[in-house]
Structures are given as structure tokens and as C-alpha cells.
Amino acid sequence: MEIPRHWRLRQQRYGLVGEACPHCEAKIFPPRDICPSCGQEAKTLYAFSGKGEVYSYTTIYEAPAGYDENAPYTVALVKLNEGPLVTAQLTDLGDQPIQIGMPVEMVTRKLRQDGDERGMLVYGYKFRPVLQS
Amino acid sequence: MTTPQPQSSPTLLKPSRPVGIVGYGAYVPRYRLPSKEVARIWAGGRSGGLPIKEKAVAGLDEDVVTMSIEAARNAMKRAGVDPAEIRAVWVGSESNPYAVKPTSTIVAEAIGAVPNTQAADWEFACKAGTEALVAAMALVGSNMAHYAMAIGMDTAQGKPGDALEYTAAAGGAAYIVGPAEESLAVIEASYSYVTDTPDFWRREGQKYPEHGQRFTGEPAYFKHITEAAKFLMEANGTTAKDYNWAIFHQPNTKFPQRVASMLGFTPEQIEPGLLAPVIGNTYAGAALIGLTATLDIAQPGDRILLVSFGSGAGSDAFDIHVTERLLERRELATKTQDYIARRTEIDYATYARYRGKIAMK
Amino acid sequence: MTDIIIAGIGQTTVGEHWETSLRELAHFAMQAAMLDAGGLRPQALFVGNMLAPNLSRQAHLGALLADFSGLAGIDAATIEAAGASGGAALRQGYLAIKSGMVDVALVVGVEKFTDAIGSSVEAALATTSDSDFEAVQGMTPTAQAAMLMRRYLHEFNIPADGLAGFALTAHANGASNKNAMFQKAIKLETYQKAEMVSEPLNMFDMAPNADGSAALVLTRRELLPTGFSHPLVRIAGSASASDRLALHDRRDPLWFEAVQLSTGKALKQAGIALDQISLFEYHDAYSIYAALSIEAVGFARRGQGWKLAQDGVIALNGKIPCATLGGLKARGNPGGATGVYQAVEAAMQLRGQAGANQIAGARFALIQSLGGPASTAVSHILELME
Numbered sequence: 001m002e003i004p005r006h007w008r009l010r011q012q013r014y015g016l017v018g019e020a021c022p023h024c025e026a027k028i029f030p031p032r033d034i035c036p037s038c039g040q041e042a043k044t045l046y047a048f049s050g051k052g053e054v055y056s057y058t059t060i061y062e063a064p065a066g067y068d069e070n071a072p073y074t075v076a077l078v079k080l081n082e083g084p085l086v087t088a089q090l091t092d093l094g095d096q097p098i099q100i101g102m103p104v105e106m107v108t109r110k111l112r113q114d115g116d117e118r119g120m121l122v123y124g125y126k127f128r129p130v131l132q133s
Numbered sequence: 134m135t136t137p138q139p140q141s142s143p144t145l146l147k148p149s150r151p152v153g154i155v156g157y158g159a160y161v162p163r164y165r166l167p168s169k170e171v172a173r174i175w176a177g178g179r180s181g182g183l184p185i186k187e188k189a190v191a192g193l194d195e196d197v198v199t200m201s202i203e204a205a206r207n208a209m210k211r212a213g214v215d216p217a218e219i220r221a222v223w224v225g226s227e228s229n230p231y232a233v234k235p236t237s238t239i240v241a242e243a244i245g246a247v248p249n250t251q252a253a254d255w256e257f258a259c260k261a262g263t264e265a266l267v268a269a270m271a272l273v274g275s276n277m278a279h280y281a282m283a284i285g286m287d288t289a290q291g292k293p294g295d296a297l298e299y300t301a302a303a304g305g306a307a308y309i310v311g312p313a314e315e316s317l318a319v320i321e322a323s324y325s326y327v328t329d330t331p332d333f334w335r336r337e338g339q340k341y342p343e344h345g346q347r348f349t350g351e352p353a354y355f356k357h358i359t360e361a362a363k364f365l366m367e368a369n370g371t372t373a374k375d376y377n378w379a380i381f382h383q384p385n386t387k388f389p390q391r392v393a394s395m396l397g398f399t400p401e402q403i404e405p406g407l408l409a410p411v412i413g414n415t416y417a418g419a420a421l422i423g424l425t426a427t428l429d430i431a432q433p434g435d436r437i438l439l440v441s442f443g444s445g446a447g448s449d450a451f452d453i454h455v456t457e458r459l460l461e462r463r464e465l466a467t468k469t470q471d472y473i474a475r476r477t478e479i480d481y482a483t484y485a486r487y488r489g490k491i492a493m494k
Numbered sequence: 495m496t497d498i499i500i501a502g503i504g505q506t507t508v509g510e511h512w513e514t515s516l517r518e519l520a521h522f523a524m525q526a527a528m529l530d531a532g533g534l535r536p537q538a539l540f541v542g543n544m545l546a547p548n549l550s551r552q553a554h555l556g557a558l559l560a561d562f563s564g565l566a567g568i569d570a571a572t573i574e575a576a577g578a579s580g581g582a583a584l585r586q587g588y589l590a591i592k593s594g595m596v597d598v599a600l601v602v603g604v605e606k607f608t609d610a611i612g613s614s615v616e617a618a619l620a621t622t623s624d625s626d627f628e629a630v631q632g633m634t635p636t637a638q639a640a641m642l643m644r645r646y647l648h649e650f651n652i653p654a655d656g657l658a659g660f661a662l663t664a665h666a667n668g669a670s671n672k673n674a675m676f677q678k679a680i681k682l683e684t685y686q687k688a689e690m691v692s693e694p695l696n697m698f699d700m701a702p703n704a705d706g707s708a709a710l711v712l713t714r715r716e717l718l719p720t721g722f723s724h725p726l727v728r729i730a731g732s733a734s735a736s737d738r739l740a741l742h743d744r745r746d747p748l749w750f751e752a753v754q755l756s757t758g759k760a761l762k763q764a765g766i767a768l769d770q771i772s773l774f775e776y777h778d779a780y781s782i783y784a785a786l787s788i789e790a791v792g793f794a795r796r797g798q799g800w801k802l803a804q805d806g807v808i809a810l811n812g813k814i815p816c817a818t819l820g821g822l823k824a825r826g827n828p829g830g831a832t833g834v835y836q837a838v839e840a841a842m843q844l845r846g847q848a849g850a851n852q853i854a855g856a857r858f859a860l861i862q863s864l865g866g867p868a869s870t871a872v873s874h875i876l877e878l879m880e
Binding site (some may be wrong): 061105 | 534624625626627629630631633634636637641644645690694695738740741742743744747766
Binding site for chain 2 (some may be wrong): 010014015052089091092095101108109111123129
């Protein structure tokens, strides 16, 4: 059981909460306490909007243990509007073809269960094509 | 034995200070299973007498938690309130991912309402969400809280081949209750009619529910909805003509049409809220998502009657008045019909995989 | 400054060694290296391995392998840097001798992929990425490489079969390496028709994970046994660099900064220029890694690395021979043992023992092993002494 590790990250997983550097304005996700742009301390929390675009993607058929039940699934590198790149699954694609540059938005979905059907459920961010309104 | 009659003289439920809906949000997943697909597998492809056209099905990575979070976020967008002031996040459902550990705690965490909040889950079959709505009215109306959130959401399951499999669907809605002076729709009053009527239930440890077939109609659905509606309207001095819109619990297409007619409502009055034909019966979400679809098109000054029904059994009735604030607030999040229009048709095999009906061990 | 010599080399074939355990596999290579070194006895053992605790439920390999090879009592530990573990273990052996504290060091890389079966291997490989922000998303090293490849093809307008040259070169070279997993050349059509693994990456864009062990004996020149007959190969440069672990944290995901840094440092130590390199053993776990390594080392401009493979520049008779004994693609990818295999193969080239694959007049070899998508890059320059 891996409860503490997932529990510590719930703000990041549910709310895409990272950091904003108070020195150079860079937005940081995942949070890392030292700003990767200017090297100074950066601990101010910042909630990202969840909007971004696809930088690259691929579909996984041979999934690692714990993810096999959801295969095949698509993973992507998503460039958030605020700057950082994140690794996440794409979901709710329907028949829509994916393209580099496609606008996407964050949704909270089930990532996996911890272990088997008795284990904790791990929720986190995925991205889907922006819902037209 | 006669039908239970109210003891003494019950009154309408009205809180000490006026309350209403400051934000609302719907959610429907994108997958659709046509009824005729179920009939193809279980009824030799018989195409007549299907209860609805198609139902909404949750994807592999969705459940009541994820769907409630999206509906809650939509409600937050419309309400524009500080999540720290929401003192209750209450999810009503009969398909929570955990039997013990409330969905509500995860939703509360995701929208930032923690730690100063109530967060238990509610259960009363298809009226779990509206029960939570009454409680939210009470929490705000008693001045204990500035805002409270009530959600009705389900990823309902039907036994394979059973009549309910055609309609048991996924979807629902979230409501943020707050002071009337901040509301886009004021809830003037509510009334609940509840008895011990075993029309549909699921025993602990069982995977699928049992239902009483024809017993679920007249003694259950029709009885409780009509009693609740009639009491509310009589106490208010109103009839069906005084309302612009009405939403009734919608387990299929015919039941809400019939009960509307019994109470004097026209097909036009229930049309915007009647979603069962295209998304199925979303159980605890059903009446509440009918309301979001209605709010999506209603005009300031409109009056709405909402009556839910939950097996076991009971109905919650609400008298709702739309304010000026609805017009600009409803544009701030995805509309119900836009979720409904987002559609990927699936076949029975895909549905069986998505709903975990294929034995993996 | 004393010269640190590769006195002995040893290796097993790379493949599915169902019948051989991890300790037996390592023992074979260690014995062969010690024999090749003329019987020098090490004071320290450095083990390069990445996944034994996961796949074989066996940690503590230093003590285990020292013990099993009759070396109980010596200084022994495992060095782990994902796929660069072998290179990192070699670096530790080098540093130990350079410090003057160790006279003879034995470096062994070993990996037993076949000890675990099924999706648990993929899950084990994912532990080399960022567990909290990459692996949890169901990401795998292959998927990372596929996304890099897709972006590379997109940014530089490269045809879908643009990276074929890497597989073709590797297989052509592996054909005459008796230790290689694949000993057969392939045609371009084979690459073009290959099954997709994770689009756009096909079966020939990734090296096969397999079991293997390779070992080296390092010592100072003055400690070589009398009668030592091999041409002297010294370690002229040794450098390691790390980059942000997660691919999404890179300044530019298509630039292997750690490769650039470690190569630069190694060249400086060796006191040579890049054009003096006779052969380059890159970490072609994926064809895209080979392309990006070529660019970050400086053999090609950004976005042009694939052309060197396309145009035959990296062939045995080309200007910059690469993967001269098959590389990871044809020799096989034995995980944490890779960096040691690269050193063994480079030593063979410099000694003139590479048979049909011999690069004539080879003087300086650049070998480089990567952890993840160059989150770690360990570079060594080996030199044939006059």
C-alpha cells in the first residue's frame, strides 16, 4: 500500500497546484522549491488554469503493471499556458485525431487503483480536448 | 390499512432566512449505449417498446468522484464564490467508489473547501441528491453557513439483461446553495413525502439491485411524487398553470410524462428538463440534471417545480423562482445540452468492459 | 599522472539466459575479465545494475557477487544510475584507482530482465523516471522515447522512415559479433514495414531488453603483470553529468544537455578535439536517443543527427563509425550492464581485436551510457597508448 506518497501529492494531482517564483515570475509545475529559471527559492503556491496544448503524444499498448486494465491509452507531454510542460494521459478523445498543438484542458480522473480491488483509488490530472460550449 | 396520512399539520420547509441557488453545474460522460444494442444482445434484437433511445455511460477513468468534481467545478464557475466559505460538500449517490470513505471528502479537497467543511455522503436511491439539497438549504438558511454544496451523481448499474440495464445511466449535477440575495434562482420552499415502501433496493454485498417491477409504479413513483407535489402546491396556493417549468424524476420517458399529465402539466412545461430519452436514468442525478437543463434556458421571473423520487421511498419537492442573475451566470460554464451533444456511440461489448461486467479473475 | 589501464575484459552473450542466474551471469564475465588481465586480484568491486532489487528481489549485489566469485572480503558496492549504471560503475572504478586508494578495481555490469515476466517489467522500468509525476501517469521509457521521436519528426520535417539508418547500421554491425543478440543484417523495407510499438516508434526503433554481463579489470600501468601482452588501452577521459530527471522538466526536451556536458568534460580531460574520435558507442536504447546523442555530442547540428545515419556516415567505413559491434539495437540492451559492454567493445576495437568489425587505426573511442532520456550521461574516452 502506498498511501502516504499519493496523499502528500493531492493538491498537485487534483488542482494542478505548483509554485510561482517570487523573484522572476516563472510558474513551476511540479513544485520543486528551487526555481529552475533563476535558481532562487520559490515556495509560493500557484494553481494553474489547466489549459494548455499538446507538445507530443503516443499511445501505449503494452502497459506497465497497474495500468494494464485501461490499455490502450494515450500519454502526452502537455505545454501548459503558463509555461511548464507536464506528463499526463489524454482522455475523452472519442474519434478525434490528436495533433501537436491541439488545445486541451485539465480534468480530474481515476489514474489507477493502488494494488488491487481492495486498494485505495488514485485520482489525478488528465487532459481532454477543450469542450466546445 | 390505509395510506399513511401526515400527522398533525405539517408545514412547508422554509428556512429562517431566504436561500437559493448561487451556482449550478451538470456533468454527463461522452459515451452512449443505444437501447437497441441492449435489445440486440438480450432480446433477440426486438426493436419495439424500448424505454429510451440511449443512455450515458461513464468512461474507464470516470466514476462518481470524478464526475462530481467536474459538476462541482462548473457550479463554482457560475457561483464565483470563495471555496473556503463552502461549509458543506454533500454528494448523494448509490454508486460511490468506496463503500466506506465519502466521495464528498475527495470532492471537497478538489474544489478547495477543506478543511472547514462537512463532507458525508447521502443515500436515498434516486433522491439522495435532493435530500442533500434540502440539508444544504437548512445549513445556509439557519445561518450556520454562507454556502453549502449538494450534488446528485450516479454511475448506475443494471443487472445484465434486466429491464433496468436499458436505462441505468451515468450523470448528475451540483448546486451551491447560498443567500437568496446572491442567488440566480431562489428556493422559496420545499416539502418531502417519505414512507417505508420497498419498491427497489440492494442488499449489502450484492452487486445489482432488485426492483419490484410493476410495484415501482403506482404505490411508489406516482404515489410519492403526486403527494409531495400536491402538498407543496396546495400549501402555496398554486396549480400547474402557475409554473413555467416542471421537472420530475425521470427513470424513463413515459413515467415523467404521465405524472406531469396527472398533475396538470403540459408536455411543453416538462420538455427542457426531460433528458431521460437521450441520457437515460442518472438516478441521484436525474431530477437535478433536469433542473440544470431547465435553468440553462429559463428566463428571470420563471417559476419552476422540481419533484424528485427515490426508491425506498420518498419525494422532495421544491418551488423555485428564477432571478435576473441567471442570465449572465449561466454563460460561465458548460451547458447541459453541450454535454449531451458530446457523444461517442459504443456497442454492448465496449459497455460491458467499461462497466466492469467482464470477469477479469 | 599515472595511466589507468583496462587490463582485462570479459562478457557473456546478450540474450534470454533462462538457465543462468544473476550471480552466475556476473561470475562468468568477472572470471573472464580477471583471466584476461593475467590474474590480477582486485581490492574493490563496482557493480553496475539497475533493476535486480525489483526483478530478482535481490539488492546488495556488491557483497553477493564478490562472495560468489571468491572475492569475499573486498570493498564492494552497486552503483545505480538507471541505464547508465554500467558507465557510472566504470567511473567509480576509475576514480578509486585515480585516488590512489585502490590498486586493482573490478567493474562488472549485470542485468537479468528475464527474471520477471509480463507487465511488472514495464512497471520496473518506469521506476527510472519521475515516479510522482511521470510513472504515476502510466508513462514508460518507451512512451517517452516515442513522444520525443514524434516531436523530432514534426519539428524538423523528417520522413517517417528517417531514423531507419540507425537500425540498419546496428544490425549490419551485429551480424559479425558472436556475442550479439541479433546477428543478421536487415533491409530498409523491413524497417518500413515494421510493427508499431508506440507510434511513431516501431519495433526497430527500440533495442531489445535482455540479460547480459560484462566486466573490466582496471589498474595502474605500473601494476600490470609481467608478460602482459595486450595493447595498452587507457582511460583518457571520464565524466558524468545529470539533467532534470523528468522529460517534462527539460529546458528543451530535444536537447540532451547531460550528453553535451559530460562529453565536453571528457574531451577536455583527454586533451583532444571531437574530430579525433575514431568511433562512438552511443546509447541507442531507442533510435531517437542515438540521433539526439549525435547532436548533443557535436557531430551534427540540432535536428540533423538522423542524416548521419541516413547517409552512412556512422557505418564502419564512414567518417564517424557508431555502434561498431551492433550497439544496443543489435548486440542487445542489458540494462545496467550496457556501459560496461560499451567499454569492452571499445577496448576490443582499440586493441585490434574486433575481427570483421575492426575500425582500422582506431586511436580514441568515445563511449557513452544514458540513464533515462539522458537524465544521466556518463562519457568515457578510451585511448590506445603508443
